[in-house]
Amino acid sequence: MFGLFKKKSEKQKLQDTYAKMLSEAHKLSHSNRTAADKLMAEAEEIAKKIEKL
Structure with missing residues (x-):
């Protein structure tokens, strides 16, 4: 119960994102491959930020 009001860390926020x-990229890959690739590139940038933390 006390964890209910606990704020997420920056790393946890990045992992959720x-x-x-x-x-979302997986869903888009079935219809729009270009947009899915762009979203995957953005996700990889976030993964790099997570690694730095």
């Missing part, structure tokens, strides 16, 4: 981008 990364996961959302990967799932």
